[in-house]
Amino acid sequence: MPETRSRRLPIGGVEGWLLVVIALIVAYLSIATDTFLTLVNVFDILNYSAVNVIFAAGLLVVLIAGGIDISFAVGASVVQYLAVTALGRIGGGDWALGIALSLVLGACLGAINAALIYHFRIISIVVTIATFNLFFGLLMFFTGGVSIYDLPDWLSSRVVLYDVETDLGWAEITLPVLVMVVTVFATWLLLRRTSLGRQLFAMGDNTEGARRLGINLGAMHYLAYGWLGACAGLAGLMQAHYAREVVPNALYGRELEVLAAVVLGGARLGGGRGTLFGAILGLALVSITQNGLNLLGVSPYAFRMIIGFVILVAISLSGETIGLVASRLRGPKAAGSVR
């Protein structure tokens, strides 16, 4: 069996392709519009995307562990609502309390998914389709679909971290961006630098091998889905801060956008593979495309169509599947798979 030489690139192939595509899109938009490459617009994209990146970081953890979750965005709405209501009852609270509450509530919702998936051996997509509807239905029922506009002051007043005046007005970077950076760093730390993160990778990579090494698969499930839940809770809080209101169905549908972007970034359904950098690039591609289409005056309805199409093409043409097709043509034994 010939040994394939390992390529030494600082980044993987998927990330490389994404960078190229993003660069092309950015170059085109910079020429085609005068507004795209301005600080105001760039910071806008950043502020808007922060919530999605926080989601993406959490979702990546679940994907790497070998699962899938589509209930997280609705879970975030639940956390948003519960946290704001609870804080309102106790007189407002502050950032520390808000963040702690969001993390805990989110992790609890994630733990529900983990429990169903691990203890009852139900496939994750089915569990999360169910909890998606469970969470969303209960939320809409108890809120009656009514939004909360009366947020505590600390949550509704915009926290500007950095601003600069330009010809087009003030360009601002707000708190969600900082939270995004912290979340991404924490997730990176978990996945790349901690023993538990490596065990998560191991479980997604070779579950049976992980079991034989004595890795606690149950704990790993709780960690992965709990982490996603906590990230989602945090994202929910940031979204409330960004929008200055809590709308029960504001995040409905966000899960697909994020999932699509993370998969675009090279995470594999089935576990063991995926990078934060890739997930962020995937999300960047989606956000920049959306922003660009907006600036170009393309109907917002076309956006989803284009994104869906791009992902469909990306899945069909990704290096892995091309390699698979090539090896299919050559035959099954050519691709030396480990499993």
Added chain:
Amino acid sequence: MNQFVATLLGHGPRHAGSSVAARSEIAGLLLVLAVLVLVLGATTGRFLSEATFTSIAFQLPELGLLTLAMLIPILSGGLNLAITFSANIAALVLAWILQAGGGADAGIALFLLGCLAAVLTGAFFGGVMGLVIAYTGAHPILVSLSMMIFLRGLGEFLTRGGDVSGFPSFVVAIGQGTVFGIPVPLLVFLACVAVWMLILNRSRLGFSIYMLGSNPEATRYSGVDTHRALTLVYVLSGVMCAIAGIVMLARFNSVRVGHGESYLLITVLACFLGRVDPFGGFGRVVPVVIALVILQVIGSGLNLLGTNQHLATALWGGILVLVMVVRALWARLEISSYLASRPRPGRR
């Protein structure tokens, strides 16, 4: 009649175990249904009425057709998350053809042509998914998810989020009419059930779907063209979506992208309540149909009880969790009693 039923049921049961187990499975579901009807009849005075059964008979078909569209991909070891939007898009094609042909004045021939175009549309999008899944090995969840995003975007883009309506009067007559007292949509559904049973139990394709649902590679090594079979799975699913779309168009006399979105969960629920294996390879049409009736009765009951629509959504989610948990516990029980009752070689 017996001969006919036997023809449809075809050969042996499609679940591990004997035909006795298969019959008890159907009997169990029927029992659940009977208890449900009795309980609802006792608690709400209006449940056991003709109106209830008429409404069930009219609502069941569109959900049922979508469930059939979900069933075959699950049997093949996949999933089709794009069913509701495939149905919407196919219905849109029919709607445009009717509008192009004069709207309310369009003739029956044009309607049939439109139906054909709708079915071809469903088959086309299903076929694209099938080809991608079969030949690139991409995960069905991902492929159908991105197809769903694409179709939703396409539909919203083309309709600008609005309704398309203004069809000839006979369309509504089809959607809301009856033949010999049986609602037309129900007849369509029953015909589709029969076709599905014929395909799954008596055709080479159906045989291949079950085999590849359990192990595509071993099936391929046995000389089955699994790539073709897998593609056809999604083509068939797309066709069934289109039929569901046509029925929905006729019943509501309009098309709106997003209509029936909430059915996705219930179709999955119906399949799993009907004892379909989530990993593929096992599951039959009849128990799924009974499961559908059960769910529809629950739905109508919730309606009669005046249950909030969102609470109903939550309940569907809860029921799905419950069904899966009960199945998991049941399987554990079965395995332990199986091991206790019967010697079995340990796998190396």
Added chain:
Amino acid sequence: MSAEPQTAPDGRDLIRLEHVSKRFGGVQALDDVAFDVKPGEVLCLAGENGCGKSTLIKVISGVHKPETGAVMRFDGAPMDDLTPARARALGIQVIWQDLALFPEMSVAENIAFEKNLGARLRLVDYGAMRREAAAILDRLGVDIDLDAPVKSLSIARRQLVAIARALVAKARLVFMDEPTASLSRAETKALLRIVRRLSEADIAVVFVSHRLAEVLDVSSRVTVLRDGRLVGTYPTRGMTQTKLTELMTGRTFGQEVHAPRTRSGTPVLAVEGLTRAGEYRDVSLAVMPGEIVGLIGRLGAGRTELALSLFGMTRPDAGTIRLEGRPLRMGSNRDAIAAGIGYVSEDRLSLGLVQPQSIGDNTVVTVLDRLVDDFGLLSPKKRRDLVADWIDRLKVKIGHPDDPVSTLSGGNQQRIVLAKWMATGPKLLILDSPTVGVDVGARAGIFEIVRELAAGGVAILLISDETPEVYFNADRIWHMRDGRLIEEFVPAETTLAAVEEAVHA
């Protein structure tokens, strides 16, 4: 690690097991087995597939619990309530045949993964991991890129990574499950050097294998299991592969070899200069009607790869395949089946049968086109009749045709595989390791069917790791090495020992 202070003095046992039994449902996998290993000893654990070797390792490594009554002592202390974690803490390491590595992770991380274990949250020290992995690889005397993902390595190198991983923990007893199966001669030699070094460092090594010629000279004793029972433990001095084979199978091979019948006519299969890059090169062979041609060689010699090309699963780069004189071009295995070729896969679990599906469906899956009625629909009656016919003809012992095929024993499963190919009326049947996972007692029955087929004029290409079964069943034997056919044997003109020698040398 080399000088464990508590090392038992010579003569004491590192591990001693007595009265170990294990049942799975109705199958007695282990029956009152005794087993012992001395510190630093190299021991062979021999037996055929399904003899209980794997179960024994799993008991010792804490994966399975033995039945009550078992006495197990490690280093003199009883080891009860063993779990995988506890076994590893004692220093018991297993290198599984499927290696259980993490393909996406780097070599260094795979080797030093032990450092990541445990429920406590710790920071990963990649530097320390690399240093540790490098030190171990250095000690083993092998050079592997520490940063390469394991999926990019050849099987042999993955094997070395698995060995290195076992040594990272303070190993005192290392089981190697079929370690040489996929290694070349040079790689095997390197492995044996490593084993000697381990032994010198007082680490006991147990080779688990059914082909032990190459490891006999590094080991001191060999323990033989058969059908879950202990046959005995023997010194390796004076032990030969032939004698070992007799101990493992419980049969003396006083069988008649086939008289080489001269066959005339057109060969059923004629292969000329067949080549596929990286798999096999310049293969030319012919199989006459009714002839059984054996194909032996090491794992990885290219035998299965050749078989897959003959079955249309892969496309050769060059050369011709003729079936009954006509050139055969195949786009897929469907063309092969249509032309009259059947293939019994070595991997019955995942390629040979659709395990969860019914016995009946697995029998008829190859001949669906013959089961249709006038309307193009599958006829339940035709299916029933065909299944009943084959179950009767091949004397398969089953409960009900609708039972999952996975409920059958290995031997009966293999009969179903044979039935599904015989149903196609093949001209050429390729048998790839047809007795893997088949009980010793049931093997003769399989070959009875195969010989009957040959007598009926079907050409048979028999691939196997078990040289004796090829020797006693084939008319001619080709020896394949590194993708080439290197020599031909005629069993009637040579001895089993000579053939064994040629393969294992």
